[in-house]
Amino acid sequence: MLLLGQLAGCGRAQLQPAGPISAAERKILLDSIVIMLAIVIPTIIATLGVAWWFRSSNPRARRQPDFVYSGRVELIVWSIPALVIIFLGGIAWIGSHDLDPAQPLPAKAAPLDIQVVSLDWKWLFIYPKLGIASVNRLVVPAGVPLHLVLTSASVWNVFWVPQLGSMLYCMSGMAGTLYLEADHPGVYRGESAMISGDGFADMHFDTEAVRRSQFDAWVASTRSAGPALDDAAYRELLHQSVPPHPYTYRAVRPGLFADIVMLKLPPGDGPRGGVANVQPVGLR
Amino acid sequence: MTLLGRLTWQAIPFHEPLPLFSGLGVLITVVAILAWVVAKGYVPYLWREWITSVDHKRIGVMYCILASVMLLRGFIDAIMMRTQQVMAYDAPGFLPPSHFDQVFSAHGTIMIFFVAMPFVIGLMNLVVPLQLGVRDVAFPTLNSVSFWLTAAGALLVNLSLVIGEFDRMGWLPYPPLSELRYSPGVGVDYYCWSLQISGVGTLMTGINFVTTILKLRAPGMHYTRMPMFCWTALASNLLIVAAFPVLTATLAMLLLDRYVGFHFFTDTAGGNSMMFMNLIWAWGHPEVYILALPAFGIYSEVVSTFSCKPLFGYRSMIYATMAICIISFMVWLHHFFTMGAGADVNSIFGIASMIIAVPTGVKIFNWLFTMYGGYVRFRTPMLWSIGFIVTFAIGGLTGVLLAVPPADFQLHNSLFLVAHFHNVIIGAVIFGAFAGYTYWFPKAFGFVLDERLGKWAFWLWLIGFWVAWGPGYVLGLEGMTRRLQHYDVAEWHPWLVVAEGGVVIILLGIIAQIAQIVVSVRTREQRRDVTGDPWDGRNLEWATASPPPAFNFAVLPDVTDQEPYWDMKARAREIGQLTRPEPRYEPIHMPRNSPTGFVTAFLAVVTGFALIWHIWWLVLLGLAGAYATFVVFAWRDHDEELIPAEEVARIDRANRAARSAALQHRQLRRETQRESAE
Numbered sequence: 001m002l003l004l005g006q007l008a009g010c011g012r013a014q015l016q017p018a019g020p021i022s023a024a025e026r027k028i029l030l031d032s033i034v035i036m037l038a039i040v041i042p043t044i045i046a047t048l049g050v051a052w053w054f055r056s057s058n059p060r061a062r063r064q065p066d067f068v069y070s071g072r073v074e075l076i077v078w079s080i081p082a083l084v085i086i087f088l089g090g091i092a093w094i095g096s097h098d099l100d101p102a103q104p105l106p107a108k109a110a111p112l113d114i115q116v117v118s119l120d121w122k123w124l125f126i127y128p129k130l131g132i133a134s135v136n137r138l139v140v141p142a143g144v145p146l147h148l149v150l151t152s153a154s155v156w157n158v159f160w161v162p163q164l165g166s167m168l169y170c171m172s173g174m175a176g177t178l179y180l181e182a183d184h185p186g187v188y189r190g191e192s193a194m195i196s197g198d199g200f201a202d203m204h205f206d207t208e209a210v211r212r213s214q215f216d217a218w219v220a221s222t223r224s225a226g227p228a229l230d231d232a233a234y235r236e237l238l239h240q241s242v243p244p245h246p247y248t249y250r251a252v253r254p255g256l257f258a259d260i261v262m263l264k265l266p267p268g269d270g271p272r273g274g275v276a277n278v279q280p281v282g283l284r
Numbered sequence: 285m286t287l288l289g290r291l292t293w294q295a296i297p298f299h300e301p302l303p304l305f306s307g308l309g310v311l312i313t314v315v316a317i318l319a320w321v322v323a324k325g326y327v328p329y330l331w332r333e334w335i336t337s338v339d340h341k342r343i344g345v346m347y348c349i350l351a352s353v354m355l356l357r358g359f360i361d362a363i364m365m366r367t368q369q370v371m372a373y374d375a376p377g378f379l380p381p382s383h384f385d386q387v388f389s390a391h392g393t394i395m396i397f398f399v400a401m402p403f404v405i406g407l408m409n410l411v412v413p414l415q416l417g418v419r420d421v422a423f424p425t426l427n428s429v430s431f432w433l434t435a436a437g438a439l440l441v442n443l444s445l446v447i448g449e450f451d452r453m454g455w456l457p458y459p460p461l462s463e464l465r466y467s468p469g470v471g472v473d474y475y476c477w478s479l480q481i482s483g484v485g486t487l488m489t490g491i492n493f494v495t496t497i498l499k500l501r502a503p504g505m506h507y508t509r510m511p512m513f514c515w516t517a518l519a520s521n522l523l524i525v526a527a528f529p530v531l532t533a534t535l536a537m538l539l540l541d542r543y544v545g546f547h548f549f550t551d552t553a554g555g556n557s558m559m560f561m562n563l564i565w566a567w568g569h570p571e572v573y574i575l576a577l578p579a580f581g582i583y584s585e586v587v588s589t590f591s592c593k594p595l596f597g598y599r600s601m602i603y604a605t606m607a608i609c610i611i612s613f614m615v616w617l618h619h620f621f622t623m624g625a626g627a628d629v630n631s632i633f634g635i636a637s638m639i640i641a642v643p644t645g646v647k648i649f650n651w652l653f654t655m656y657g658g659y660v661r662f663r664t665p666m667l668w669s670i671g672f673i674v675t676f677a678i679g680g681l682t683g684v685l686l687a688v689p690p691a692d693f694q695l696h697n698s699l700f701l702v703a704h705f706h707n708v709i710i711g712a713v714i715f716g717a718f719a720g721y722t723y724w725f726p727k728a729f730g731f732v733l734d735e736r737l738g739k740w741a742f743w744l745w746l747i748g749f750w751v752a753w754g755p756g757y758v759l760g761l762e763g764m765t766r767r768l769q770h771y772d773v774a775e776w777h778p779w780l781v782v783a784e785g786g787v788v789i790i791l792l793g794i795i796a797q798i799a800q801i802v803v804s805v806r807t808r809e810q811r812r813d814v815t816g817d818p819w820d821g822r823n824l825e826w827a828t829a830s831p832p833p834a835f836n837f838a839v840l841p842d843v844t845d846q847e848p849y850w851d852m853k854a855r856a857r858e859i860g861q862l863t864r865p866e867p868r869y870e871p872i873h874m875p876r877n878s879p880t881g882f883v884t885a886f887l888a889v890v891t892g893f894a895l896i897w898h899i900w901w902l903v904l905l906g907l908a909g910a911y912a913t914f915v916v917f918a919w920r921d922h923d924e925e926l927i928p929a930e931e932v933a934r935i936d937r938a939n940r941a942a943r944s945a946a947l948q949h950r951q952l953r954r955e956t957q958r959e960s961a962e
Contacts, residue, residue, distance in 0.1 A: 011538065013763030014694045022694065029691045036681045047652050047673045047814045054591070056659035064657030073653060077597070081645030089635040095690035096631035101624065155461040156557065158622060158697060162763035166693035171558070172460060172551035175622040189773070193622075193697040193765040195453050197461060198381040201769040261760045267551055270466035 010099070013162040018180045018188055018209070021165030028095045032088060039084055101166045102177040103113065104145070110143040111179070116169040118150075118157035118192065120240040120268050121199025124228075126252055132222045133229050136209045139248035141215040142185045148178040151261045153238060154268040158193035161207050167193050171219075175261045182209035197270075202242045203243040222248045228252060232264065238268040289898035290663045295448045298314025302383065303798060306360075307446030336877040338424035339834055340409045343431050345728055347406025348721065350435055354398040357442065359794065361391035366752075366784045372770035373777040384769040385452035386471065390441065392455025392477060396571070397482060398438040400709060403432075403717040405489055406580045408517045411724055412493065414825035414832060415511045417502025417841045417848070422495040423488075424875040425917065426605040430485040430492065432885030440892050444474040448896070451475040454767065456564050457538065459549035464542050470896050472542065476535045477892040483532050490524030502824070504843035506679035508602070510589075511823040512595055515602055516581030519609035520574045526613070527570040534563040552604035558623065565616035576708070577605060580647055583669045586719050587651045589821050591658030594847055597650040604643035604650075611640050621689045622696045630689040637687035641680060648673055663819070664738035665675025671746045672711060679707030682757065698761020703753045710749050718745070718797075726818045730830045731811040737800035744793030752786025755779035814942045822850040829939040834874055835927060838936035839867045840887070860951050863945055869933040873924045880917045884910055 006165040017023040054061050097103075104111065126133045138161075140146055150159050152170040160167035162178045182188065192203035210218065227233060229249040234256065259265045285302075297303045321327060334342055364379065364387050371377040379387065413421055421427050444450040451471040453461045462472045497518045501510070510518075538560065540546040547555040590594045595601060617625065617633040651673060660666070682704040686692050695701055718741075726732045759779050764771070804811060817826040827849045828837055845851050855863050891906030 013761060015761055025690050025694045028688060029685065029694065032688050032691060033681070036684060040677045040681050042643075042653070043648060044674050044677050047648075047670065047677075049654075050652055050655050050790075051660050051662075051670050054655055054658055054660045056592075056661050063659065065593055065659075065884065065911045066594055067653070068598070069654075073649075074597055077600070077646050077649035078642070078652075080649075081642040084645075085635075085638045085642055085684075088688065089638055092634040092638065092688045092690075093631045094791050095688060096634065097627040099690040099693065100627040100630075101622075101693065102626075103788055155466050156458060158765075160696065160763075160765070166690075167622050167696060169620070186835075189763065191763070191765055194458075195385070195461070195767045197405065197466065198385070199769065200385075200767065204772075263552060267460075271468060272465070 014164060015190075017165070017185055018163040019165055019183050020105065021180055021184075022163055024095075024099055025165055028091060028099075032091060035088060035091075039080060063135065065108070070249045099166065101168050101179065103179060104147070105181055105240060109144045109146055111147040112140065114140070114146055116148055116149050116150045116170065117257070117260060118152040118154065118159065118196070118203070119237055120197060120270070121242050122201050122237070123159075123190075123192075123203065123205050124153075124237060126257055127219075128254075128257065130219050130223075131252055131254075132219060133249040133252045134222070135243055135247055135249075136205045137248075138205060139215065139218050140182060140207065140209050141212045142182045142209040144212070144226065145179060145181045148180065149257070150176045150178060151257070152267070153260050153265070154270070155196045156194050157196050159190070160193045161188050161190040163188040164207065169194070172259045172267045173261065173263050182207070185209050185211055185214075197240070199240065199242045205246070223250050229256065231256075234260075234265060240271060241267070245271050257261055285783055287899075287901075289900070291447075291897040291899065295470075295897075296446065302379075303445055310442070310445070314389030331879075332417065335882050336428075336879045338420075338428045338875050338878055338881075340413050340421050340424065341428060341651060341728060341832060343410030343427050344406045344411070347402040347409060347434070349432055350431075350438060350719070351399050351401075351403035354394050354402070354438055356794070358391050358394040359791070359895065361387050361394070361792070363549060363787055365391065366451055366780070366787045368769065369771075369780045370777075370784045372768075373780075374772050375770065377770060379769070381769045382449075384450065386450045389451045389454050389471075389475070389517060390444075390801040393451075393479075394438075394441060395709070396455060396575075397479060398434070398441065400575045400713050400717070401482075401486060402434055402438075403721075404520070404713065405430075405486070407582065407717065407720045407724065408520075408578055410728055411720075411825055412495065412514055412517050412829065413500075414727070414836055415514050415823050416497065416500065417505060417824045417827075417837060417843060418496070418500045419836050419872070420875060420939045421492050422500055423492050425878045426488050427492055427876065428881030429884050430801060430881075431488040432881040433488075433888055434482045435483070436885040436888045436892070437478040437891055440474060440478040440481065440896075443893065446470070448474065455474060456568065458564075459538065459541070459555075459560050460551045462538060462542075463465070463550050465550070472538075473896040475897055476539050476542075480532060480535055480539075481888045481892050483528055483535075486524055487528040487532070490521045490528065493521040494525055494908045497521070502837075502841050502843050502848075505848075508599065509848070511581075512584035512605075513578070513581035513600070515605050516577040516584070519605050520577045523570045523574045523609060523612065525578075526572065527567045529830075530563060531567040531571075534560065534567065537563075561620055561623065563618065564921070565619045566613075569616045570612050572708070573608055575713045577608060579672075579713045579720075580605070580738075582716045582720040582723070583651060584647075585823065586652075586665040586723055587654050589723075589819050590661045590669075591655045592661075592820070593654055593658035594822070594850075595650070596653040596656070597646075598846060600646060601650055602829070604646045607643040608640055611636065611643075615687075616641065618692070620686050620696075621692045627689075634687045634689045634692075638684050641684050644680060650679065664717040664733070664735055664742060665723040665819075667734055667739060667742045668715045668722070671742060672719070675707065675711035675746070675749065679704060679711050682707060692796055695760060697765055698760035699756045699764045699766055700765045703756025703760060706749075706753045706756065710745075710753075710774060715745070718742075723819070725812040725823070727816075727825055727832070729808075729832050730813055730817050731804065731808040732813055734800050734804045734807075734811075736932055737796050737803060739797040741793045741800060744789055744796055748789030748791075748793055750784050750786070751789055752783050755783045755786075775935070815946045816939060816943070817849075817853075822847045824849050827852065829935070829942075833932075833935045835872045835932065838872075838932050857950070861947065866937070866940065869929045869936065871929045872927045872932055874927060874951055876923050876925045878917065878920075880913060883913045887913065906961070932949075954959055 017026050117124040125138050150170045152172045157170045158167050168176050168178045186205040190205045190207045226248050228251040230253045344753050368377040368379045448470040451457050457472050537548040547553040549555050549557045549560045615637040618637045621630050813830040816829040887906045887909040895901035
């Protein structure tokens with residue numbers, strides 16, 4: 001418990017939430033731990049206590065070598081765990097429905113659409129309504145629900161920003177829906193939670209939650225410079241590589257994401273696609 | 285096409301010193317051991333008494349030796365991983381990703397398939413027929429084939445160290461990463477063929493033990509008189525029979541994808557990689573209980589023996605065991621709540637998973653009440669059991685936590701998850717294996733292991749486990765995902781250093797265990813178990829000599845109660861002599877030794893290796909050889925050996941004499957105690 005308390009204070013991840021989803025999940029996590037500790041700690045103490053008290057050298061212990069069955073004890077040992085599980089089952093049922101990743105958040109503002117593509121070994125974030133894209137850096141406005149649609153253009157990955165909440169698989173040929181929100185401005189670490197090959201350890205990115213005005217400024221500056229993401233540029237992205245720096249695209253070919261999901265643009269070739277490309281494609 | 289398929293000199297890692305030299309080291313050690321065995325002239329003995337043996341006790345011992353050797357291999361992998369993560373804070377460390385990924389994959393695969401499985405199956409082999417009061421398993425030669433196929437799989441995994449590579453995506457090769465497109469090397473093929481070969485062995489073990497327990501029991505041993513370990517063994521083997529074909533089929537589909545261009549799991553041409561995830565966990569979750577249930581059985585035996593009390597709530601324990609057996613098949617989806625199934629599906633599987641905690645909790649309470657009112661003796665097996673209850677209570681807690689879908693959304697694939705399953709696999713299965721190993725060692729070898737070093741090993745393992753994996757929970761809550769070759773988060777580094785310290789403590793525990801064996805073997809004459817019952821045991825395995833004769837029991841015991849041996853002993857103590865007069869000894873038929881298992885496994889290694897490297901002519905040769913072996917075995921006309929009545933009498937009389945002497949000694953001690961009290 002002490003450990004948990006300390007973590008909640010200084011940790012920079014799930015236990016220090018920066019959004020409504022992670023806050024709700026942290027609550028469920030801590031509640032469940034406390035409920036279970038209420039039964040687990042007494043059980044551990046009782047086990048150690050009984051074992052020590054009934055040590056064969058203790059003359060004061062009352063021996064009952066024939067105590068091998070008791071209906072009352074049976075009733076209790078079945079019902080204690082059962083009651084705990086009924087209680088936790090309720091939490092799980094309600095929590096699963098309230099926090100279903102595909103469930104829209106109560107909207108204070110219109111959600112921002114973001115399409116997420118995991119590639120070997122980088123993240124592509126497309127802002128379809130804004131017509132821009134970013135690699136390995138997710139910039140979002142704070143206080144605005146994020147409507148993320150996830151896919152992969154290669155092997156599986158898991159999109160996870162611990163301080164914002166739920167993780168979700170990115171799978172080729174499929175689109176998963178995830179709603180998240182950042183409450184306040186800050187930089188939150190994002191990563192892949194699923195091994196995806198040699199460059200896996202580098203598949204992390206910063207999620208920068210900024211004020212609305214700063215976000216608009218970022219969109220404007222992104223639109224004004226950098227390469228455009230057309231099919232040719234996308235094919236470059238498919239090669240296995242780890243870009244040294246995040247970068248952006250000033251424009252995105254409309255319908256690109258749908259073509260990736262529908263496999264009209266085939267997924268990456270893996271190691272057969274050629275020599276690993278370490279130069280950031282957008283900066284060349 | 286060349287003669288050697290895709291095998292070339294490039295498969296040997298000449299340019300990578302680490303695998304090259306470790307591989308060479310292993311090779312030299314193996315050659316040295318073989319040379320020593322040959323030079324000392326032990327080959328005929330080993331061939332006659334062990335390699336071709338179909339005796340369940342010998343096979344059980346060989347399983348445990350295989351598991352122990354592979355535990356060392358898997359543990360070296362663990363040290364390498366922990367060291368890499370200590371060094372790799374903002375640095376590349378000493379293992380490049382391609383190598384690091386193989387290390388964690390090999391670690392997981394070896395620890396589950398070639399340590400936990402053979403250890404548990406080995407103990408079942410050693411003990412179940414003895415507890416049932418019978419002479420062997422239902423199919424003794426098949427049992428030998430099972431063992432050697434498991435060993436063949438282990439050998440193939442280790443070959444990948446020096447010839448080619450191992451799989452790089454963890455202990456379960458998820459597609460599409462494991463498909464040819466993303467993993468063109470031989471790593472996944474090594475994985476699949478090793479497990480296909482050892483998986484067949486495990487399935488045959490399952491069939492063998494289910495048959496043995498259902499059809500071969502001593503007269504009078506009804507189901508509700510079977511020792512708890514036999515019940516858990518039955519549940520575990522039923523799970524093997526039901527689940528291992530799923531593993532075989534799943535890996536076969538992946539192999540079809542890789543070898544002949546099928547599209548079961550590819551992400552193009554209509555394949556569905558999510559199906560692999562479902563199928564592999566339809567095997568994978570029962571697998572957890574295939575390992576855990578026999579461990580629970582071991583704890584039941586140990587806690588009861590060392591509390592000098594029958595197991596509390598015996599029937600309740602049976603219900604709990606069978607409930608776990610059945611429910612464990614209905615919860616596989618909790619391994620991927622984060623794949624995006626709907627809230628209904630997630631919560632139903634979450635709640636089903638939690639329900640397993642109920643029978644498991646019942647077991648813990650029943651062990652507690654078994655100790656209650658007993659005479660608790662803190663011998664090493666009992667320490668492992670109490671250490672298990674404490675450790676496993678926490679592991680169960682984190683397990684139920686992971687079964688709450690919204691909590692899992694923040695913990696899945698993090699080090700929290702990894703800490704959880706190490707908590708249950710080490711805390712329940714490995715501790716259980718060690719408890720069983722210490723408990724039944726005297727039965728197998730006729731002398732008791734050193735207690736002092738055994739207790740050292742226990743404390744070092746227990747503390748080492750918590751120092752190594754306590755930080756895992758913290759790291760998981762700090763957002764660290766598993767399998768990271770390097771990282772740049774400063775907060776993680778100190779915890780990873782602590783974890784490395786834990787691994788060092790466990791290493792000391794392993795050294796204590798090795799020292800325990802060495803010391804015990806050297807002083808074995810002082811630690812002889814002459815009566816066959818060193819712990820004042822309660823079940824039939826203690827009713828025969830240590831080590832038991834090949835035929836286990838000169839006369840099959842008559843079972844009238846749940847604890848037949850304890851009753852026998854209690855009556856003998858009452859009347860001051862053995863309860864049964866010397867029986868009329870008769871000759872006993874025992875199955876004849878057979879090299880079938882060894883030859884089949886040798887050919888399986890050849891076939892597997894040839895399949896991995898696409899050496900097709902060798903594949904045909906291996907399969908033809910295996911078929912020929914089968915035919916030769918099937919057409920045998922001499923399959924039993926007769927142990928003459930005089931031999932049976934000689935062996936049994938010696939044990940009866942020892943037991944009578946012990947009984948009289950006890951009687952004498954009682955009387956002197958009474959006199960001095962008066």
